[in-house]
Structures are given as C-alpha cells and as structure tokens.
Amino acid sequence: xxxxxxxxxxxxxxxxxxxxxxxxxxxxxxxxxxxxxxxxxxxxxxxxxxxxxxxxxxxxxxxxx
Amino acid sequence: xxxxxxxxxxxxxxxxxxxxxxxxxxxxxxxxxxxxxxxxxxxxxxxxxxxxxxxxxxxxxxxxxxxxxxxxxxxxxxxxxxxxxxxxxxxxxxxxxxxxxxxxxxxxxxxxxxxxxxxxxxxxxxxxxxxxxxxxxxxxxxxxxxxxxxxxxxxxxxxxxxxxxxxxxxxxxxxxxxxxxxxxxxxxxxxxxxxxxxxxxxxxxxxxxxxxxxxxxxxxxxxxxxxxxxxxxxxxxxxxxxxxxxxxxxxxxxxxxxxxxxxxxxxxxxxxxxxxxxxxxxxxxxxxxxxxxxxxxxxxxxxxxxxxxxxxxxxxxxxxxxxxxxxxxxxxxxxxxxxxxxxxxxxxxxxxxxxxxxxxxxxxxxxxxxxxxxxxxxxxxxxxxxxxxxxxxxxxxxxxxxxxxxxxxxxxxxxxxxxxxxxxxxxxxxxxxxxxxxxxxxxxxxxxxxxxxxxxxxxxxxxxxxxxxxxxxxxxxxxxxxxxxxxxxxxxxxxxxxxxxxxxxxxxxxxxxxxxxxxxxxxxxxxxxxxxxxxxxxxxxxxxxxxxxxxxxxxxxxxxxxxxxxxxxxxxxxxxxxxxxxxxxxxxxxxxxxxxxxxxxxxxxxxxxxxxxxxxxxxxxxxxxxxxxxxxxxxxxxxxxxxxxxxxxxxxxxxxxxxxxxxxxxxxxxxxxxxxxxxxxxxxxxxx
Numbered sequence: 027x028x029x030x031x032x033x034x035x036x037x038x039x040x041x042x043x044x045x046x047x048x049x050x051x052x053x054x055x056x057x058x059x060x061x062x063x064x065x066x067x068x069x070x071x072x073x074x075x076x077x078x079x080x081x082x083x084x085x086x087x088x089x090x091x
Numbered sequence: 092x093x094x095x096x097x098x099x100x101x102x103x104x105x106x107x108x109x110x111x112x113x114x115x116x117x118x119x120x121x122x123x124x125x126x127x128x129x130x131x132x133x134x135x136x137x138x139x140x141x142x143x144x145x146x147x148x149x150x151x152x153x154x155x156x157x158x159x160x161x162x163x164x165x166x167x168x169x170x171x172x173x174x175x176x177x178x179x180x181x182x183x184x185x186x187x188x189x190x191x192x193x194x195x196x197x198x199x200x201x202x203x204x205x206x207x208x209x210x211x212x213x214x215x216x217x218x219x220x221x222x223x224x225x226x227x228x229x230x231x232x233x234x235x236x237x238x239x240x241x242x243x244x245x246x247x248x249x250x251x252x253x254x255x256x257x258x259x260x261x262x263x264x265x266x267x268x269x270x271x272x273x274x275x276x277x278x279x280x281x282x283x284x285x286x287x288x289x290x291x292x293x294x295x296x297x298x299x300x301x302x303x304x305x306x307x308x309x310x311x312x313x314x315x316x317x318x319x320x321x322x323x324x325x326x327x328x329x330x331x332x333x334x335x336x337x338x339x340x341x342x343x344x345x346x347x348x349x350x351x352x353x354x355x356x357x358x359x360x361x362x363x364x365x366x367x368x369x370x371x372x373x374x375x376x377x378x379x380x381x382x383x384x385x386x387x388x389x390x391x392x393x394x395x396x397x398x399x400x401x402x403x404x405x406x407x408x409x410x411x412x413x414x415x416x417x418x419x420x421x422x423x424x425x426x427x428x429x430x431x432x433x434x435x436x437x438x439x440x441x442x443x444x445x446x447x448x449x450x451x452x453x454x455x456x457x458x459x460x461x462x463x464x465x466x467x468x469x470x471x472x473x474x475x476x477x478x479x480x481x482x483x484x485x486x487x488x489x490x491x492x493x494x495x496x497x498x499x500x501x502x503x504x505x506x507x508x509x510x511x512x513x514x515x516x517x518x519x520x521x522x523x524x525x526x527x528x529x530x531x532x533x534x535x536x537x538x539x540x541x542x543x544x545x546x547x548x549x550x551x552x553x554x555x556x557x558x559x560x561x562x563x564x565x566x567x568x569x570x571x572x573x574x575x576x577x578x579x580x581x582x583x584x585x586x587x588x589x590x591x592x593x594x595x596x597x598x599x600x601x602x603x604x605x606x607x608x609x610x611x612x613x614x615x616x617x618x619x620x621x622x623x624x625x626x627x628x629x630x631x632x633x634x635x636x637x638x639x640x641x642x643x644x645x646x647x648x649x650x651x652x653x654x655x656x657x658x659x660x661x662x663x664x665x666x667x668x669x670x671x672x673x674x675x676x677x678x679x680x681x682x683x684x685x686x687x688x689x690x691x692x693x694x695x696x697x698x699x700x701x702x703x704x705x706x707x708x709x710x711x712x713x714x715x716x717x718x719x720x721x722x723x724x725x726x727x728x729x730x731x732x733x734x735x736x737x738x739x740x741x742x743x744x745x746x747x748x749x750x751x752x753x754x755x756x757x758x759x760x761x762x763x764x765x766x767x768x769x770x771x772x773x774x775x776x777x778x779x
Binding site for chain 2: 091
C-alpha cells in the first residue's frame with residue numbers, strides 16, 4: 027500500500043507530463059532554461075515566446091496523413 | 092527470464108487468436124479476436140523485434156549524448172521524457188489516413204486488410220519510423236531530404252523533395268474530397284464543420300491575447316464549444332430556413348474548402364492553424380481512447396465476410412485485385428512514407444536517450460496501426476449491403492435508390508430502400524446512398540459502436556460528432572499541408588529567383604500559396620464532379636505516392652546500414668523495401684497499362700473519349716467529360732513519374748551498396764561524432 031504522499035507525487039508527475047505533451051508549461055520550462063544558461067539577460071515575454079514557438083512549430087512538417 | 096515468459100504467453104494467445112480468425116472463416120466472428128491478435132502481435136514486435144533492431148542493427152548507445160542534450164536551447168532542442176516524446180510523435184503521425192484506408196479496403200472483406208495492417212506495421216511501418224527517427228537523431232535532426240542527399244547523393248535528395256511536394260498535393264486533395272463528400276447536402280454536418288472555424292479563431296485569440304500560451308485551458312474551452320457546435324448543428328438542421336443556408340452541392344463546398352485552405356495558408360498560424368491543431372489533437376487522442384473502450388464494451392460481431400468476391404478486381408469502391416491494391420489502399424496504418432518526414436522533423440530533437448527511440452518510433456506506429464484496425468472493425472460491423480450502399484458512387488449503381496439496392500443486393504449483399512431510409516433517419520441525414528469517401532460509413536460505424544456502448548438514443552449526435560471529428564482532423568492536415576507545401580514551393584522557386592525564397596515576403600507568400608492551393612484544388616474539384624465519386628481515382632494515386640515516399644525512406648535507411656558495414660542486417664529494411672517496390676510497381680503498371688477503363692488511367696480516358704465521340708454519354712455527363720479525360724491522362728502520367736522516381740532512388744541506393752562492397756569511394760557518413768552524455772541516470776553499463 028502506497029502512502030498518500032507517494033500517490034500525490036505520482037499524480038503530480040502525470041499532470042506535469044500532460045502539461046509538457048500539450049505545451050502548457052513550455053514557457054515555464056523556457057524561463058527555467060533561460061535562467062540557467064543566460065542569467066541576467068531579460069527573457070522573452072510570454073506572448074513573444076508563444077509567437078516564436080508557433081512560427082517554429084509550423085514551419086516544418088509535423089502533421090501527417 | 093520474465094521477458095521470455097511474457098513472450099511465450101503472448102505468442103500462444105496471439106496464435107490462438109489468429110487461429111480463431113482463420114477457423115471461423117465461414118461464420119461471423121467477433122471483433123475481439125482481431126483486437127486480441129493485434130495487441131499480441133504489436134507487443135511481440137515491440138518487445139522482441141524492435142529491441143533486437145535497436146541493439147544489433149542500430150547499436151543504440153545509452154552513453155551517447157543526443158542532439159537534445161548537446162544542442163539544448165530550451166525551445167526545439169529539449170531533452171524530453173520518453174512518454175512525452177511518444178505522445179508528441181503519435182499526435183504528429185496519426186491523421187485521417189488510417190481511418191479512411193481500412194474503410195475502403197473493407198470491400199475485399201476484413202481479412203486481407205487486417206492481415207496487412209498487422210504484418211505491414213510490425214515488419215515495415217514501425218521499422219521504417221523507428222530507424223528514420225534513429226538516423227535523424229544521430230544527425231542532429233536532419234530531414235529525410237537532407238539525409239537522402241548526404242548519404243545517397245544529390246539525386247536522392249531531389250527525388251525526396253519533389254516526391255514530398257507531389258504527395259502533399261494529392262494527399263490534401265483526397266482528404267478535401269473526403270470532407271466535401273461528408274458535408275454534401277447535409278446541413279447538420281456542414282454547419283458543424285463551418286462552426287469549427289470561428290471556434291478555432293476564438294481559441295486563437297484566447298491563447299495569444301487573453302491567456303497567452305495556456306494551452307490546456309484554451310483546448311478545454313474549445314472542445315466544449317465543438318461539442319456544443321454538434322448540438323447546435325442539430326438545431327439548425329431542424330429549422331427549415333436555417334438549414335437552407337447550409338445545404339450545398341459538392342462543387343460549391345469544394346470551392347469553399349479551396350478558399351478556406353488558401354486563407355489558412357496566408358493567415359498567421361496563431362489565428363487559425365495552431366488553435367485548430369490543439370483541438371484536433373485533443374479530439375484525436377480522446378476519440379481513439381474512447382473508441383477502444385467502446386469496442387471492448389460492445390465487442391461487435393463482424394457482418395462483413397472475411398473475403399468478398401471483389402478480390403478479383405471488380406470492386407465498386409475502387410478497381411483492382413486484392414494484390415496489389417490492398418497494399419496501396421492501406422498505406423497509413425501499415426506503412427506510410429509520410430511518417431519518415433515527421434520522424435526526421437521535430438521528434439529527433441526531443442530524444443533524451445537513444446534507448447527511448449524504440450518507444451517513440453516503433454511504439455507510436457504500432458498504436459497508429461491499431462487505429463487502423465479499429466477503423467476496419469467499424470467498417471466490418473456494418474451490414475455489408477449498407478456498407479456498399481453508402482460507399483458506392485452513383486456512377487456505378489445509378490442515382491435512383493431502387494436501382495442501387497437492386498444492384499447491391501444482386502452482389503449477394505441484401506439491402507433495402509427502407510433499411511437505408513431508416514438508417515439515414517436514425518443518423519439525422521436525408522440520405523446515406525452514395526456517400527463515398529469513407530467518412531460517412533466510418534461515422535455510421537462509430538455511431539453504432541458509441542451508441543451501443545454509451546446510449547442508443549443519441550445516434551444522430553454520435554454520427555455528427557464522428558463527422559465533426561473527422562473533419563476537424565482533416566482540415567488540420569489541409570491547413571498544415573498547404574503551409575508546408577507553400578514553404579517547399581518558396582524553397583524551389585527561391586533557387587530559380589532569389590526573392591521568391593524569402594518566406595516572409597508577402598508577394599512570395601501569395602504566389603506560392605496560390606500555386607499550391609491551385610494544385611490540390613484542381614484535383615479536389617475534378618474529384619467532386621466525377622460521377623464515380625473521385626475517390627476511386629485519387630486514393631490509389633495517393634497510396635502509390637505514399638508508398639513511393641516510404642520506398643525512398645527505406646532506401647536511405649538501407650543505404651546507411653550498408654555503408655556502416657552491417658550488410659548482414661540490411662534485410663531489416665531491404666525486405667520491406669523489396670515488397671513495397673514490388674506492390675507499388677505492379678499497381679502502377681496496372682494503372683498505366685491496363686485495358687480495363689475502370690482500372691487503367693489511360694484506358695479510362697480513351698473509353699470516355701470514345702463514348703463522347705459516339706454520343707452515348709448521358710446528357711448530364713457531357714459537360715464534365717473533357718475535364719475528366721484530361722484528368723485521367725494527367726493521373727496516368729503522374730503514375731509514370733512516381734514509378735520512375737521510385738526506381739531511380741532504388742538504383743541510387745544499390746549503387747551505394749555496390750561501391751561499399753567493392754571498396755570504392757563514397758560520401759562520408761553525416762553522423763554527428765560521439766560525445767558522452769552528461770545527463771544523470773545513465774551508466775556506461777548500458778553501452779551496447
């Protein structure tokens with residue numbers, strides 16, 4: 027029998043997985059990466075990041091028949 | 092040890108299920124036999140064949156840093172959890188193809204298509220997807236075209252580029268035709284599909300202005316609105332004035348889809364394409380899951396015979412014998428060349444570890460093949476008479492309902508006008524005769540499955556939900572395909588005249604979008620005015636072009652495996668390549684050389700021209716005859732072109748193999764050099 031804490035952390039992992047698959051947390055992950063690699067420089071705004079990721083996503087083949 | 096026991100158990104259950112399918116040949120069987128056989132075969136393929144290929148043929152190395160790690164930029168190159176990569180990749184490869192192909196191939200009976208879906212995916216499609224994904228990951232995410240150019244030579248690269256562009260045009264046209272046929276004279280379907288456009292635009296604004304990037308919130312809101320639009324479509328359908336606005340014939344709907352596609356290609360992606368894709372992906376995953384559950388709950392008996400008399404080539408949906416045409420009709424779901432483009436696109440940039448490639452590449456395709464199996468079940472659970480009445484064009488059985496049921500019943504598949512009327516009424520449609528393209532018949536099948544499992548009272552809502560689901564799905568492919576096609580045209584034109592290559596210049600965008608939309612719009616329009624339904628011409632052409640692309644991908648893979656000195660393993664990709672080259676060439680030759688006007692493109696054109704000259708054509712067909720003659724000739728020449736490209740690429744690959752074996756000079760491997768991973772949790776022990 028797993029403890030409540032374990033189950034809660036498992037649910038959290040699944041939820042994070044869902045957010046990552048859908049791209050819901052893409053901006054948070056970008057901020058984290060930016061903080062690590064370019065500390066001190068201003069990151070893109072949420073809207074600017076969204077625009078840029080849309081352009082990148084839809085300039086190649088990523089949908090099929 | 093556990094692995095072995097699991098394998099033995101699965102093999103026994105799988106063999107038992109396949110044995111069941113084989114033994115019950117003369118009486119109706121339950122769909123669960125096929126579901127169980129499928130799950131066992133996919134699992135065996137994944138656990139053993141895929142693992143063997145990863146270890147021996149590809150030598151996947153857990154200590155090797157992947158591009159996601161080395162080039163991590165927090166944007167497109169990001170090390171990602173393998174289940175997330177799996178979700179991404181499956182969402183990218185799964186389209187309407189595996190739903191339509193098996194539905195059409197059910198005219199041969201359920202057995203040929205089911206066997207090809209199972210065998211073709213496990214030994215062909217999954218292997219192709221996984222190996223191309225692996226090779227692209229080793230090359231920092233290079234595209235199939237770039238790999239073909241680097242590893243085979245400039246010809247292979249050019250062939251891949253032109254092949255991709257051609258398949259895109261045919262694919263969009265055939266999918267557009269499927270949607271148009273589903274909306275033809277159906278106010279409910281048309282209004283629901285039309286409503287998806289403002290809904291997508293609203294979600295586009297929501298995701299950019301109101302709650303930027305909150306994808307889950309936007310998607311949830313959009314899906315609620317989409318379901319409301321299915322319900323709203325029912326209200327419109329019951330209102331005499333309103334339904335008139337949405338009751339249209341095929342040609343005007345085709346023009347609407349063409350204008351829509353053009354707008355979608357030039358509008359900013361955040362406005363229409365991106366939100367539509369979020370909605371369609373969510374629906375896709377939801378419906379696939381729901382369908383699997385419902386099939387298990389309903390566990391329907393298949394009414395379609397295992398094999399019908401149409402294996403002899405006289406089928407009403409499309410002409411041609413079961414060999415080679417079942418292998419052409421079912422491309423997506425068994426092996427689809429298009430997947431090689433996705434596998435060498437976004438996905439390789441997300442792979443954290445080479446060991447994860449098996450799940451994303453092989454696993455996603457196995458799941459897609461299972462979607463094809465579910466589509467086959469949805470087609471085979473219908474009364475065969477009903478199936479043929481929905482899917483046969485009026486050019487074959489006549490426009491009068493009485494004539495149609497008489498002809499179809501004479502094939503040995505009894506059906507009555509009353510039965511069809513009752514069914515149409517239950518589904519909320521005015522008629523279901525000659526609704527070619529596969530979507531209406533699939534929607535009837537899905538409505539039966541959902542209705543039986545989750546409540547029969549709402550059949551017409553389930554039907555239109557299924558139509559909306561297929562349409563959203565297809566229109567996303569139309570949008571995305573047109574946009575990618577536009578970039579390719581800009582790339583090609585840019586090589587002739589530099590300013591055309593500027594992807595953000597408005598004149599260039601307008602010209603190239605118009606070119607690509609004109610390309611598929613032409614095939615779509617001709618398909619709509621074709622009295623035989625158009626699908627019987629366009630779908631085989633799509634299948635041939637898709638299999639040609641798969642052959643290019645498998646040639647690249649075989650060439651690289653041989654160049655790496657692993658010729659003893661080359662059969663892994665060479666065997667599916669040889670099979671595909673055979674079926675594609677045989678099918679193409681029949682399409683080119685057959686004297687049968689229903690089968691051969693040129694024969695069809697000549698036959699129609701002779702009838703036109705002799706004045707034996709009915710009055711309503713004279714107007715479109717010259718366009719159809721031109722189109723059949725064009726399709727014939729396209730098939731010739733595809734076949735030539737296919738064999739040039741194969742010969743190019745054989746040249747590479749010959750040079751390797753005789754020790755001649757070859758272009759060096761374009762693989763990125765080894766670098767050890769710095770990520771935690773990876774030990775040198777996993778080094779293969």
